[in-house]
Amino acid sequence: MTFMANLPPTQELQQKDAAHHLHPFTDTQELNEKGARIITRAEGVYLYDSEGNRMLDGMAGLWCVNVGYGRKEIQEAAMRQMEQLPYYNTFFMTSHPPVVALSEKLASLAPPHINHVFYGNSGSESNDTVVRMVRHYWASMGKPDKKVIIARKNAYHGSTVAAASLGGMKGMHAQGGLPIPDITHIDQPYWYGEGGDMDPADFGLMRARALEEEIDRIGEDKVAAFIAEPIQGAGGVVIPPDSYWPEIQRICDERDILLIADEVICGFGRTGNWFGSDTYQIKPDLMTIAKGLSSGYLPIAGVLVSDRVAEGFIAHGGEFAHGYTYSGHPVACAAALTNLEIMEREHIVEGVRDRAAPYLAEKWAALGDHPLIGEARSKGLVAALELTPDKAARAPFAASKGTVGLICREHCFNNGLVMRHVGDTMIIAPPLVISNSEIDELVNKAAKCLDLTLADIKARDLYK
Numbered sequence: 001m002t003f004m005a006n007l008p009p010t011q012e013l014q015q016k017d018a019a020h021h022l023h024p025f026t027d028t029q030e031l032n033e034k035g036a037r038i039i040t041r042a043e044g045v046y047l048y049d050s051e052g053n054r055m056l057d058g059m060a061g062l063w064c065v066n067v068g069y070g071r072k073e074i075q076e077a078a079m080r081q082m083e084q085l086p087y088y089n090t091f092f093m094t095s096h097p098p099v100v101a102l103s104e105k106l107a108s109l110a111p112p113h114i115n116h117v118f119y120g121n122s123g124s125e126s127n128d129t130v131v132r133m134v135r136h137y138w139a140s141m142g143k144p145d146k147k148v149i150i151a152r153k154n155a156y157h158g159s160t161v162a163a164a165s166l167g168g169m170k171g172m173h174a175q176g177g178l179p180i181p182d183i184t185h186i187d188q189p190y191w192y193g194e195g196g197d198m199d200p201a202d203f204g205l206m207r208a209r210a211l212e213e214e215i216d217r218i219g220e221d222k223v224a225a226f227i228a229e230p231i232q233g234a235g236g237v238v239i240p241p242d243s244y245w246p247e248i249q250r251i252c253d254e255r256d257i258l259l260i261a262d263e264v265i266c267g268f269g270r271t272g273n274w275f276g277s278d279t280y281q282i283k284p285d286l287m288t289i290a291k292g293l294s295s296g297y298l299p300i301a302g303v304l305v306s307d308r309v310a311e312g313f314i315a316h317g318g319e320f321a322h323g324y325t326y327s328g329h330p331v332a333c334a335a336a337l338t339n340l341e342i343m344e345r346e347h348i349v350e351g352v353r354d355r356a357a358p359y360l361a362e363k364w365a366a367l368g369d370h371p372l373i374g375e376a377r378s379k380g381l382v383a384a385l386e387l388t389p390d391k392a393a394r395a396p397f398a399a400s401k402g403t404v405g406l407i408c409r410e411h412c413f414n415n416g417l418v419m420r421h422v423g424d425t426m427i428i429a430p431p432l433v434i435s436n437s438e439i440d441e442l443v444n445k446a447a448k449c450l451d452l453t454l455a456d457i458k459a460r461d462l463y464k
Contacts, residue, residue: 010050013038024159037413042069045431045438047418056442058412058419058428063233063265063382064291067342068433074297074338081334090119090328098333105340106289106304109274113283116305119328123264123290124158126301127227130286131162131183132322134225134258137309140316146224147182150214150257154188156234157227157262157288166227169235184218186210188232189240192375192386192394204241208248215255225258225285226251230276233265233429236422237384239377245280258285258309264301268292269343269432271380272353279380285309295339300332348432352381359436363443370447372454381434385426385446387453389463397424399462407462408453415452417445 007013014035022028023036038050045068047055060066067074081098088096099119107115118133120126131149138146151157153168164172165179168188173179187194187210195203215223226248232238252259261284266276269292273279277287285308290301313320326332343349357380364383368376374388387404389397397404405421412419412426420427430442457463 007040007050010038011035013050044068044070045434053416055413055416055418056430056438056445058417058430058442058446060429060431061296062291063270063429064296066268066270066292066432067295067339067346067348068431071295071297071339071342073342074295074335077334077338078298078331081331085330087326087330089325091323096328096330098330098337099328102328102333102337105337106302109340110287110304111275111277111283113308114287114304114306116307116310118303118305120290120301120303120324121299121326121329121332122158122301123262123288124160124163125324126264126288126290126303127157127163127166127262128160129303129322130225130227130260130288131166133286133303133305133309133320134260136320136322137258137312138224140312140318142316143221145222148218148223149183149260150211150218150223150226151183151185152188152228152232153185154190154235154238155185155227155229155232155262157229158264184214186214188235188238189244190232190236190238191241192377193236200241201243204243205247207240208244208251211248212251212255215251215257220255220257223255223257225260227260227262229262229264230266230280230282231271231379231382233382233427234422236425237377237382237427237429239379239384240280245282249282260284260286260288263287263304264290265382265429268340269349269352269380270382270429272349272357274349293339294332294336297339298329298332298335299326300329300336343432346433352432355436356381356432356434356439360439360443363439367443367447367450370450370454372450381432382429383427385450387424387426397457397462398464404453404457404462407456408449411449411452411456412445415445415449417442417449419446419449 017036018032039047040050041048045057047057103117106117135147151166155168157163157166165183168185187207189204189207191200191203261277263275267289271279277284285306287304294300361378364376364378372387374386374391374394376385388395401423405424409421
């Protein structure tokens with residue numbers, strides 16, 4: 001509270017922010033005219049801004065604060081590590097105790113066929129790493145022409161050059177001449193938006209078999225890997241039909257294609273298991289991790305590497321000429337270890353599976369009765385609401401895509417709820433420690449904001 005009392009006024013902070021800070025994924029001109037929202041502290045599942053407003057953080061920061069805010073154990077672990085060894089690199093045949101301990105812990109949590117980890121600092125870096133890793137692997141195995149990586153349209157794998165190329169978002173590709181060569185995209189398993197009158201199971205199979213068609217088009221001898229999120233997060237919480245992932249696994253196995261699961265959002269409990277790959281019972285060769293690894297308390301990420309790929313490197317590859325200054329940073333490793341200890345001790349993953357996810361699913365589904373909602377879907381503690389003027393037709397609004405979603409998002413912020421919009425889809429991914437009463441609060445606030453949005457768009461003649 002002392003720090004709060006010494007803060008400059010909100011307007012002064014906004015002015016300094018506008019003068020010097022370029023924000024990610026932001027229209028800077030629009031932001032500077034409006035003024036940034038200044039978040040000053042957080043506790044549990046709540047954020048507090050410089051004006052004293054409290055908001056329920058329905059997005060867990062950016063899908064990452066799994067154990068909630070204010071965990072002193074993590075803060076203290078980081079401080080102890082700073083006092084002992086604040087930094088050293090893992091290049092030049094060197095290691096340190098925190099990275100050794102975290103690597104062992106991750107191997108114990110990962111599926112049995114995965115026993116190695118390569119570290120970075122963000123999901124974007126980890127997905128950059130897999131581009132180099134899969135190509136190095138195949139070259140090491142005497143197949144240097146296997147370079148092409150197949151990804152999905154509307155997927156998000158980060159915003160660096162390689163990661164944004166893997167992602168299938170046209171708006172990102174339009175900036176900077178992306179994607180880079182040897183990356184292609186197939187259609188996503190988005191039944192609500194693209195399934196039409198098809199049975200969801202049939203649609204899931206059709207979209208999975210698009211991978212096989214793309215492999216045939218390119219040539220199996222040229223395809224290195226397929227990458228996908230178990231559930232597409234930033235693309236609008238696209239939860240695939242149950243038929244999708246078993247067929248993807250079959251195709252990768254039969255066609256000798258590496259399977260990469262981007263677990264940056266789904267990993268560390270989000271779907272009610274330690275990894276989304278566990279939830280969908282797939283066996284990836286590589287898993288990218290970040291976010292929930294430290295619950296966002298410090299930047300750390302990695303690639304979990306299967307025995308197949310790791311042994312290929314060790315036996316045939318020589319030096320893998322890749323890495324980052326802060327790969328396996330000791331302080332970040334200490335924070336991540338403590339975060340994982342908290343999750344195990346408090347049975348947080350089991351709590352998502354057995355309590356929070358079923359409770360949210362029941363309450364969230366009821367929002368589907370709202371006249372503005374075409375579908376209310378959830379899996380674990382990630383959920384979406386599809387906004388529509390016509391439930392039966394699942395129709396888009398006549399206004400440009402995202403107009404109504406943005407209106408809804410602003411009503412949420414103004415009424416104490418952080419709920420994100422992706423186009424006209426509203427999405428949530430709250431901290432995994434959210435209680436049933438806090439889920440009630442989240443859903444009640446969402447319902448209120450839907451009412452406000454409906455009245456607003458009717459007044460603006462946008463409900464059509």
